[in-house]
Amino acid sequence: MSTELLLPSPAGLTARRQGDRLLLTGEEGEPPFSLEGTLQCGQCFGWWQDGEGWWQGVVGNTFCRAREEGDAVVFAGLRPGEEGAILSYFDWDRDYRAARELLCRNPVLRRAVAFAPGIRLLRQDPWEALCSFILSQNNNIPRIQKIVRALTALLGQPLAHPDAPGTVLHTFPTAERLARCTLEELAPIRAGFRAKYILDAARQVATGRLDLDAVAALPLEEARAALCQIRGVGPKVADCALLYGLGRWEVVPMDVWMKRAMAQLFPKGFPRYLRGYEGLAQQFLFHYCRLCPGALKSRAAGRAAGGTAPV
DNA sequence: CGCCAGGCAGTAC
């Protein structure tokens, strides 16, 4: 079987194409990142595991099946040319070792990183991220996943995978497709009061009144203001869209307890050495605190999670 | 039954 080495990769990481598989390997016999940590840390809602440990989700127009095999993250059943979008989605070009070293200067962040060192920030589609986080408001993660899945099944394009006969995933519906819907047509996804919000967002994006790519390039406060003009988008949802969909790593989406966590961590504000990594720090903290309730206050929890971080 | 869920809009002061 032919092997094609794909470049560029950050130091110590390798991306290889072998037939219809994409193999990503990391340093010292470790996978380059954690699929579970990355896909289940609350930044995306469209992935889940099948009965055999394969993570299934859609990147762009590609039905992806991925799992960890030894020291590699493997994507199977790819067609020619699909690996580029996948590498971009998983933020392949970025040096996460350097990022972790920065975060680990803070003792609490060091515990959060040690708890799940393989987390990456995905480069999600701007519209998909905005729409998903509108649906997230006053909602819990399992139900957000349910609604997102129902939305894609209702309005997305069906996709098959050669290794998963009988399984159909759907692309995330475009803003144009959603904008053609009525509230009544959206009833089956059970989004409740959020349905009218995603319709407003879809109409603004579809008509060009809101250009998400242009918003991504605006100064932060202008970008926030542009997003908050959408009905149902406030500061929290806007910041989630900015961080997860528009690549703005300087943003920390603040819910009530994240405010408390940040105040406890950095009472005088974010330290200068972490500038540009605020959003990544928040993601490690969010995942850590969600799976280890009380971890921020408990030294015992810190030891249980491993007091020192591999960097 | 009540409470909560990665909030926000409307309203009152």
Place this chain on the structure above:
DNA sequence: GTACTGCATGGC
């Protein structure tokens, strides 16, 4: 500017 409430739905 802050404080309060309703909102749809489902899980516990």
